[in-house]
Amino acid sequence: MTSTSHGSEHISSFPNQNSASQDYSTLGTLIKRGAEASIYLGVWYGRKVIFKRRLPKKYRLQELDRAIQIQRTKHEPQMIHKAKEAGVPTPIVFMVDLEEATIIMEYVEGKQIKNILNDLPSEERVKVCRQIGRLIGKLHKNGIVHGDLTTSNMILTPEGKIVLVDFGLSEQSTDLEYQGVDLHLVKRALASTHYNYVDECFNAIIEGYDEEMGPDSTKDVLDRVSEIEKRGRYIAER
């Protein structure tokens, strides 16, 4: 594990960006611990931010573990940026600290779609889902698959914008299989958390998706989704 030093060299009120030893875990509170990374909420330069830290895996050779952490800590902001280029709102990345395998990014103010979707009036719900579909379509059209499209990774801002977060599992790919899995995950997330509105929501998402991808591509991806379902993979509840 990399050493973390505290004390005199960090007395200054600004974190030293060149420092190799910033302990971000003391800068915020842990809000989510995943298999891949831990998420802390904190303040950085007066801004409310997210610290996303990849913690060392003891089973891996330290040298290899570092290399993987660094590669992924680099990859995620790149994908976030590519999503922006595709016209999909994503958090602003403020800093990437490879040494600590930490990404510091904007805390997106708003509500997780997961928590509000069920309580929206039907018309609103359909509108939101269509917008989600358009965003997914934009990603896929530009060769990006998100890899973890649950409604907890979608945030509705007070301005009515939907922001996609957590690109930790994202890939650059135009592979039909990956796109199919992406949509399949959406369906599964709907079925587990928004079970009363699965069809309504999924249909609206596909309408939005279709606007971006066009009917031919949309049909191909949907065919793949049904094939994936028949295969019975990815069946466990999230």
Next chain:
Amino acid sequence: MLMTSQLFPSSLKGCMSSKNYMREGFSLGIESTADDFGVGIVSFDGEVLANVNDVYIPDKGGIHPREASRHHAIVAGRVIAEALRRAGIKPKEIDVIAFSQGPGLGPCLRVGATVARALASYLGKPLVGVNHCLAHIEMGRMVNRVKDPVTLYVSGGNTIVSAFEAGRYRIFGETLDIAVGNCLDVFAREAGLRPEPGKPLGAALEELASRGRRLIQLPYTVKGMDMSFSGLLTAAVNLLRGGKYPLEDLCFSLQEIAFSMLTEVTERALAHTEKVEVLLTGGVAANKRLQSMLRAMAEEHGAHFSVVSKEYATDNGAMIAWTGVLCYKYGLTIPIEKSFVRMKWRLDDVDVPWFGAH
């Protein structure tokens, strides 16, 4: 689903409820998916009476399916006779004939299937077609006394992370191309290593790797929950041919990277399913480094780790016989005319109605 009571011959009903009423039943299982021809005889309550194996060792290169199948055809009679002798039973005392129906190499599978059909037909006993991957998991659960694990099954032909969910063993992660054992074996052969009876290529590679110290950069490919080993193999072979690195370091690096990928995906499945057991099986399970990585990972999650012993982790007839018992108890027999081999049979295509029942 059919009621089990309708499926059971009256003489068998007792064995579900009480051991006292149990009629001695025996299952003979034939394994022939790849280079092993194995015959196991297992009683209905899970006692292994015999587990005989004859492995095909090629003169050069990997498994040639046709040559392996010839080997199987030649040794089949002898291996069956030896299994019966060790079990101390007569052919007519066998109640079920089970065979590995897939997945595997077509010519090899067909030898096992042909032998099984002949036995079933001659003895007038029911035939059960067993999924090879399922048999690995079921044997591991039985001999290691594990209930509901996340299983990592790694061999020359398969690389599967699975766990039981809603009636089947679901696949949470798998290889996108070649199996991890295949990757290690091909590299070992390229490096001039030779398998010996009782010491497969993987063991020779492991020995060299244990003397390696330096980590050489090789591609680490985990895509979501799936893994890829073909690029890793190509890169390692290219470096080997380049001749710049000591073989020990290459073996070491290849193992470290391949096993880290396996452990990472197993960890994700464990975190996702929240199970409390991790089971390691398959031919590659014998590797001590892989065992230690998985143990460390499982401990971090507070899960119990166990590895299937070599006899039952590598391909063997006993696991087919035992899974044959489970299938037979649930009426899952097949008529001879429908017992075609299934070379690409997926684990998650198979219903597991006995799971959780006691």
